[in-house]
Amino acid sequence: MSRIQLLDPTKKGPEAEALEKQLRQLVIGQDDAISKIVEAYQGFRTGISPAGRPVGNLLFLGPTGSGKTRIVEATAEALLNNPAAVIKIDCAEYQHSHEIAKLIGSPPGYLGHRETHALLTQEALNRHHTEELKLSLLLFDEIEKASDSLWNLLLGILDKGTLTLGDNRRVDFSCCMIFMTSNLGATEMSALVAPRVGFHSPCSDGSAGKARLNGKITSAGIAAARRRFTPEFINRLDHIVVFKSLSAPELRRIIEIELKTVQQRIREAASDTQFCLAVSDSAKEFMLAEGTDVRYGARPLKRAIEHLLVHPIANLMASRQIRRGDHIRVTHVHGAPTLLFSREAETEQAWCAGRQAA
Numbered sequence: 001m002s003r004i005q006l007l008d009p010t011k012k013g014p015e016a017e018a019l020e021k022q023l024r025q026l027v028i029g030q031d032d033a034i035s036k037i038v039e040a041y042q043g044f045r046t047g048i049s050p051a052g053r054p055v056g057n058l059l060f061l062g063p064t065g066s067g068k069t070r071i072v073e074a075t076a077e078a079l080l081n082n083p084a085a086v087i088k089i090d091c092a093e094y095q096h097s098h099e100i101a102k103l104i105g106s107p108p109g110y111l112g113h114r115e116t117h118a119l120l121t122q123e124a125l126n127r128h129h130t131e132e133l134k135l136s137l138l139l140f141d142e143i144e145k146a147s148d149s150l151w152n153l154l155l156g157i158l159d160k161g162t163l164t165l166g167d168n169r170r171v172d173f174s175c176c177m178i179f180m181t182s183n184l185g186a187t188e189m190s191a192l193v194a195p196r197v198g199f200h201s202p203c204s205d206g207s208a209g210k211a212r213l214n215g216k217i218t219s220a221g222i223a224a225a226r227r228r229f230t231p232e233f234i235n236r237l238d239h240i241v242v243f244k245s246l247s248a249p250e251l252r253r254i255i256e257i258e259l260k261t262v263q264q265r266i267r268e269a270a271s272d273t274q275f276c277l278a279v280s281d282s283a284k285e286f287m288l289a290e291g292t293d294v295r296y297g298a299r300p301l302k303r304a305i306e307h308l309l310v311h312p313i314a315n316l317m318a319s320r321q322i323r324r325g326d327h328i329r330v331t332h333v334h335g336a337p338t339l340l341f342s343r344e345a346e347t348e349q350a351w352c353a354g355r356q357a358a
Helices: 014-026 031-046 068-080 097-104 122-126 148-160 186-196 206-228 231-235 248-269 281-290 299-318 348-357
Strands: 056-061 087-090 136-141 162-164 170-172 176-182 239-242 276-279 327-331 340-344
Touching: 014 031, 014 068, 031 056, 031 068, 031 176, 031 239, 056 068, 056 206, 068 136, 068 176, 097 148, 122 136, 122 170, 148 162, 148 231, 186 206, 206 239, 248 276, 248 281, 248 299, 281 299, 281 327, 299 327, 299 340
Parallel strands: 056 176, 056 239, 087 136, 136 176, 276 327
Antiparallel strands: 162 170, 327 340
């Protein structure tokens, strides 16, 4: 008599687990979107994605600054080691039907046929393929701004995974993950979350209250999408993911990521003037206060870091107030309109030791 062994269908393969881990480090507060990307990638790696269709058709809804575009770039960074390895179509440039020729080229005999080069060619899709991974990432940004002609073009791509260019060449999207972003419903979502966002505990209403709020936000986003897009378009999507507005604890995690990015920029830009940058908690809280806006998500925070931290550091470097091996400490005094920068000189030996330890 054979023994029955229970299997765990929630366990992922090592490639999908690595992708999920890295995305959670790069993107904060959008676990639902991460799980949908990892799910599509796992199907692609095992070869059981639906035949003749793209690897995944994902529509991301949510307020500006919530990470919709960032998560696509993070996926490219995690899979292809290059956040720019995304074919990005800015749909604001395709608000008129004749502008579709920029994507597929003009047919023979039409004015501008030889001058108009299609953007969505097979060569463009395959440009970032590697020996290990033959996967393309295609992003239609702010899809709601596109003309009906672009939506009709997408219907065939999303359903059959193919596109016929103006010169009758065919493009295969079966190894392509397609992302679409939209701000539809952002006003309704912001109205729901605005009274609750601030520097307080995100669990002040309890987990049940948070779940109800997230459910209302998701419903508002999906309802807005259904009002704007046709049923034929909606039915070709694998998932509609509504991005949540970022809370104060999530913004605190984002500032840590952004500060690491600043340190990396310093290392790459100042090879002959290497120095260590330490930002105090008071300085972080000041930048958070200056860069927090419920309407615009993480973007004001990034601008605050550039204005309050990066630009002053550039001045200090240009005026040679910072020398190799210095330890630059950034603090903030309550009520001051700017950050305070101080220097603690270190010996070259101590600097090298610190670099090796890091």
